[in-house]
Amino acid sequence: METFFFWLTSTISVVSAASILFVARPTRALLALLLSMLCLTVLYTLLHAYFVAIVHLIVYAGAVLVLFLFVIMLQGLGATTLSITKRFNRTHLILTVLAGGVFAGLLTAIFSQAHLPIFKNPEGTVENLGRILFSNYLLPFEMISVLVLLGIFAAMTLAKNEKAAA
Amino acid sequence: MTLTPSPEHYLVLAGILFSIGLFGILLRRNILIILLCLELMFNAANLVLVTASSVHGQMDGQIVAFFVIVIAAVEVTIGLAIAVLLFKEKNTVDTEKITSLKG
Numbered sequence: 001m002e003t004f005f006f007w008l009t010s011t012i013s014v015v016s017a018a019s020i021l022f023v024a025r026p027t028r029a030l031l032a033l034l035l036s037m038l039c040l041t042v043l044y045t046l047l048h049a050y051f052v053a054i055v056h057l058i059v060y061a062g063a064v065l066v067l068f069l070f071v072i073m074l075q076g077l078g079a080t081t082l083s084i085t086k087r088f089n090r091t092h093l094i095l096t097v098l099a100g101g102v103f104a105g106l107l108t109a110i111f112s113q114a115h116l117p118i119f120k121n122p123e124g125t126v127e128n129l130g131r132i133l134f135s136n137y138l139l140p141f142e143m144i145s146v147l148v149l150l151g152i153f154a155a156m157t158l159a160k161n162e163k164a165a166a
Numbered sequence: 167m168t169l170t171p172s173p174e175h176y177l178v179l180a181g182i183l184f185s186i187g188l189f190g191i192l193l194r195r196n197i198l199i200i201l202l203c204l205e206l207m208f209n210a211a212n213l214v215l216v217t218a219s220s221v222h223g224q225m226d227g228q229i230v231a232f233f234v235i236v237i238a239a240v241e242v243t244i245g246l247a248i249a250v251l252l253f254k255e256k257n258t259v260d261t262e263k264i265t266s267l268k269g
Binding site for chain 1: 169170171175176177181184185192193194202209217219221226229232233235236237242244247249250
């Protein structure tokens with residue numbers, strides 16, 4: 001069962017992620033990424049990281065991608081650009097080789113080391129995670145809240161400047 | 167190589183997703199799709215963190231993955247605000263047409 005779900009979701013996520021590269025409309029790219037993220041949620045659940053899976057589902061699929069969708073809808077058809085196949089030139093070829101080189105490097109790094117041990121699978125429940133989050137990771141947690149606050153200020157300032165300019 | 171998912175399978179999957187994201191950032195010229203590919207790379211890194219957490223039997227990787235998700239949410243808010251301003255200013259999302267440094 002686990003094997004079946006792993007291969008199913010990983011195949012779907014790779015195919016939909018690859019389709020981001022080739023579509024012209026950002027809306028379709030966004031929906032492809034959404035599908036990819038839903039598959040990743042299943043993979044997190046298979047790894048017994050339940051809390052991360054749900055946070056990923058709510059924050060990414062729920063909030064971030066809907067924000068993207070709003071922005072794309074605001075921009076309308078102006079957001080459409082040429083697809084990748086219609087503007088392929090030599091610079092793109094070099095960059096393709098570069099990205100392929102990074103991928104080859106990653107694969108070598110994964111397979112060059114000794115065989116990884118099998119999964120121990122800690123239960124990623126809210127209880128287990130919260131205990132560590134509010135003891136060992138309390139300072140980073142508080143700093144994250146300051147960062148989120150700064151993000152709100154930054155977004156508000158950007159929106160205000162735009163109104164002043166218009 | 168067996169079919170049962172092992173840590174290597176998850177790491178290779180994360181490597182594929184990361185490379186697709188990098189490929190998209192380097193090759194696509196639509197600023198929104200560049201941001202989407204950035205999210206894809208964040209996700210690949212998160213998958214590695216959760217896999218490592220499972221391999222070692224410790225929760226730390228999952229907590230870092232949680233932090234990454236929060237930071238990515240902040241990053242995308244500011245990135246999209248800048249993208250909207252850029253679109254209103256230049257009326258395009260093509261990074262090859264956005265060439266001037268001066269506003």
